[in-house]
Amino acid sequence: DIQMTQSPSSLSASVGDRVTITCRASQSITTYLNWYQQKPGKAPEVLIYAASNLQSGVPSRFTGSGSGTDFTLTISSLQPEDFATYYCQQSYRTPPNFGQGTRLDIK
Amino acid sequence: EVQLVESGGGLVQPGGSLRLSCAASGFTFSDHYMDWVRQAPGKGLEWVGRNRNKDNSYTTEYAASVKGRFTISRDDSKNSMYLQMNSLKTEDTAVYYCTRGNYDVLDVWGQGTTVTVSS
Numbered sequence: 032d033i034q035m036t037q038s039p040s041s042l043s044a045s046v047g048d049r050v051t052i053t054c055r056a057s058q059s060i061t062t063y064l065n066w067y068q069q070k071p072g073k074a075p076e077v078l079i080y081a082a083s084n085l086q087s088g089v090p091s092r093f094t095g096s097g098s099g100t101d102f103t104l105t106i107s108s109l110q111p112e113d114f115a116t117y118y119c120q121q122s123y124r125t126p127p128n129f130g131q132g133t134r135l136d137i138k
Numbered sequence: 139e140v141q142l143v144e145s146g147g148g149l150v151q152p153g154g155s156l157r158l159s160c161a162a163s164g165f166t167f168s169d170h171y172m173d174w175v176r177q178a179p180g181k182g183l184e185w186v187g188r189n190r191n192k193d194n195s196y197t198t199e200y201a202a203s204v205k206g207r208f209t210i211s212r213d214d215s216k217n218s219m220y221l222q223m224n225s226l227k228t229e230d231t232a233v234y235y236c237t238r239g240n241y242d243v244l245d246v247w248g249q250g251t252t253v254t255v256s257s
């Protein structure tokens with residue numbers, strides 16, 4: 032199985048900050064990497080698919096990059112609604128494992 | 139509106155069984171593979187399994203943690219997917235999400251249904 036490791040596990044930031052979350056795969060997954068956002072008590076929603084493609088309706092302050100084993104999710108200017116937990120997921124091979132999540136809190 | 143609605147969750151004793159349902163609407167259900175993903179209380183997301191579409195022979199795959207105990211099926215005529223869970227363990231306690239697969243991304247999620255395994 033391909034293991035996904037996110038860092039950091041938690042992060043405190045302020046509105047307007049630029050934030051970067053990283054995700055590392057245990058083997059190359061080319062660009063088969065998705066990012067999801069989950070708010071408390073809600074289902075996850077996809078933000079980025081295939082490493083760098085913005086899902087329809089997602090604000091442009093979210094960007095994804097990377098290929099192979101190393102990936103990043105960047106939020107250019109944090110908004111109040113961005114405080115949530117973020118998960119990466121590889122879709123290169125089943126099982127399509129998720130990272131452990133990164134909780135983004137208000138500083 | 140594209141929508142997935144799960145049902146069937148509840149409280150069950152260890153060793154018991156439960157069947158979850160997922161009703162889809164607003165899209166051509168038969169075109170898509172469908173996954174179940176679960177989330178234990180206070181924990182992260184765990185993929186449970188997949189049911190592929192007719193073009194892919196309705197093949198199924200499962201996480202190692204549920205293989206042999208859980209069975210995923212679908213009825214395209216009813217736009218529905220099911221998760222039959224047998225020999226339930228306390229560690230199966232979670233919110234179970236039905237998701238739509240679309241070109242290697244889970245792009246639509248239901249609201250989830252809660253399964254509690256406890257004596």
